[in-house]
Amino acid sequence: MDHTVIIAGGGPVGLTLAAELRLAGVDVAIIEQRADQTLTGSRAGGLHPRTLELFAQRGIADRFTAEGSEHSVIPIPGATQDISSLPTRFPYWLGIWQNRIEQILADWAQELGVIFHRTRTVTDFTEDADCVTLSLEGGAQMRARYLVGCDGGRSLVRKCAGIDFPGWDATASFLIAEADYHDEPEWGIRYAAKGINGLGKLEDGKRLRCVLTEAEFKAGREPDIRDLKDALITAYGTDFGVHNVTWLSRFTDATRQAAHYRKGRVLLAGDAAHVHSPAGGQGLNIGVQDAMNLGWKLAQVVHGTSPDSLLDSYHRERHPVGARALSATMALNALHRGDPQTDALRTMMGEMSAFDDVKHWYAARMSGLDVRYDLGEGHALLGRRMPDIELATATGTTTVSALLYAAKPVLVSFTDSNFGDLTCWSDRVRTIHARYSGSWELPVIGTVTAPGAVLIRPDGYVAWTDHDTQKPLQSALATWC
Numbered sequence: 001m002d003h004t005v006i007i008a009g010g011g012p013v014g015l016t017l018a019a020e021l022r023l024a025g026v027d028v029a030i031i032e033q034r035a036d037q038t039l040t041g042s043r044a045g046g047l048h049p050r051t052l053e054l055f056a057q058r059g060i061a062d063r064f065t066a067e068g069s070e071h072s073v074i075p076i077p078g079a080t081q082d083i084s085s086l087p088t089r090f091p092y093w094l095g096i097w098q099n100r101i102e103q104i105l106a107d108w109a110q111e112l113g114v115i116f117h118r119t120r121t122v123t124d125f126t127e128d129a130d131c132v133t134l135s136l137e138g139g140a141q142m143r144a145r146y147l148v149g150c151d152g153g154r155s156l157v158r159k160c161a162g163i164d165f166p167g168w169d170a171t172a173s174f175l176i177a178e179a180d181y182h183d184e185p186e187w188g189i190r191y192a193a194k195g196i197n198g199l200g201k202l203e204d205g206k207r208l209r210c211v212l213t214e215a216e217f218k219a220g221r222e223p224d225i226r227d228l229k230d231a232l233i234t235a236y237g238t239d240f241g242v243h244n245v246t247w248l249s250r251f252t253d254a255t256r257q258a259a260h261y262r263k264g265r266v267l268l269a270g271d272a273a274h275v276h277s278p279a280g281g282q283g284l285n286i287g288v289q290d291a292m293n294l295g296w297k298l299a300q301v302v303h304g305t306s307p308d309s310l311l312d313s314y315h316r317e318r319h320p321v322g323a324r325a326l327s328a329t330m331a332l333n334a335l336h337r338g339d340p341q342t343d344a345l346r347t348m349m350g351e352m353s354a355f356d357d358v359k360h361w362y363a364a365r366m367s368g369l370d371v372r373y374d375l376g377e378g379h380a381l382l383g384r385r386m387p388d389i390e391l392a393t394a395t396g397t398t399t400v401s402a403l404l405y406a407a408k409p410v411l412v413s414f415t416d417s418n419f420g421d422l423t424c425w426s427d428r429v430r431t432i433h434a435r436y437s438g439s440w441e442l443p444v445i446g447t448v449t450a451p452g453a454v455l456i457r458p459d460g461y462v463a464w465t466d467h468d469t470q471k472p473l474q475s476a477l478a479t480w481c
């Protein structure tokens with residue numbers, strides 16, 4: 001083998017996954033066609049609360065918050081919404097451009113010893129009982145025990161693996177551009193018959209970034225400045241004298257999801273597994289969350305700690321989350337139309353969002369804070385994210401997120417209960433006795449009964465509580481650890 005795991009694609013998702021695998025001591029390499037993380041244009045504009053929580057669990061959230069801008073009031077269809085009362089350490093949307101997110105992740109991956117094969121392109125692969133053999137442009141080959149396709153929406157890995165990509169064809173095409181302008185535009189969002197038009201200032205205040213719905217659906221050809229001017233004139237009656245276009249790209253609302261996130265030794269994550277419109281800013285965020293779900297599982301399988309079947313839980317848990325995100329972006333896209341019926345629907349949505357319950361439900365849904373993996377019936381925490389509470393321990397105060405820096409499972413006991421002999425788990429599971437007297441607040445659910453003990457997976461989800469008496473701790477340890 002050249003590497004134990006090869007990741008095709010070093011975008012935000014491949015980088016996160018590679019770092020997670022290195023944290024667990026896996027020999028992992030990224031094959032990436034770009035020479036560095038430089039992106040033409042900005043693409044994703046920020047991080048949602050759950051993504052920040054996940055980064056906090058690895059001790060790197062402050063690298064992003066130090067550079068980003070906090071927005072506790074966020075737009076929702078027909079209104080704005082204050083999310084500052086969400087029960088999380090990060091009750092805001094963090095504005096930070098994708099090229100900075102990628103650079104921070106690349107630095108983290110590098111520090112952990114991820115191997116990068118840059119300016120290399122995967123062109124094909126074959127799989128046998130023991131390994132995956134990749135072909136690279138130029139004729140070289142590389143072998144690995146597992147291959148993960150983090151190679152974006154047009155994923156070659158997905159296509160070569162023969163994984164179906166069902167979904168919905170595009171109904172509209174959109175232009176996104178960054179350019180200089182002569183005439184000061186009317187900044188903000190406008191709804192047109194087929195979708196949204198938005199104009200915003202870039203950081204220096206002298207340039208604009210626009211998203212425009214094209215009057216006619218266009219795809220298959222790279223857009224040029226004529227397309228940009230036409231779309232501006234259709235939307236605003238003028239092209240504002242745009243010139244010096246430094247980024248111009250077209251995207252659509254095509255919405256598709258891989259039928260299987262795993263096939264044998266091949267796995268998919270991020271855009272390779274799901275594509276949809278950028279409405280709601282979901283793609284990068286759920287991709288990073290895919291990576292955090294997969295990394296520790298794949299590490300345990302390659303180390304022989306867990307059986308190969310643990311990898312099937314990756315599809316089982318993340319496919320439904322992806323499907324919900326696809327559905328949310330389709331709903332938002334529909335709400336971006338500017339016909340009188342949709343205007344009325346948006347107004348209703350705006351009125352509904354005045355209710356705290358609706359506001360919290362929407363914010364938790366779009367931010368990933370409401371995710372519950374189906375781990376069976378049990379305490380409200382089972383399958384949900386463990387709140388990042390402050391814990392008093394014999395050695396001082398700590399937080400749940402700090403306990404997860406090493407990406408290892410943690411058993412936290414809040415009582416003096418005896419869990420039997422856990423010696424045989426001591427190299428895999430950290431056991432902590434702690435005190436916490438605050439309330440247990442979950443997004444959307446509200447206050448829940450305090451558990452006496454919780455088993456937290458490396459991705460921060462609760463795998464067991466002492467209330468789940470039908471499932472003994474030993475069985476949860478055997479399943480997840």
Ligand SMILES: Cc1cc2nc3c(=O)[nH]c(=O)nc-3n(C[C@H](O)[C@H](O)[C@H](O)COP(=O)(O)OP(=O)(O)OC[C@H]3O[C@@H](n4cnc5c(N)ncnc54)[C@H](O)[C@@H]3O)c2cc1C
Binds near residue numbers: 034046121150280
């Ligand atoms: C206009 C726009 C705005 C967006 N806004 C948001 C937002 O606000 N919030 C949000 O969460 N998401 C947003 N997104 C989505 C976000 O950009 C993507 O979801 C995210 O980039 C997906 O990350 P990824 O790592 O899965 O794939 P990518 O970022 O596509 O990375 C794939 C990587 O694989 C490499 N690669 C591809 N093929 C090969 C190959 N054969 N061999 C080697 N390397 C290969 C590529 O060079 C690339 O580096 C937006 C997208 C667009 C287009």
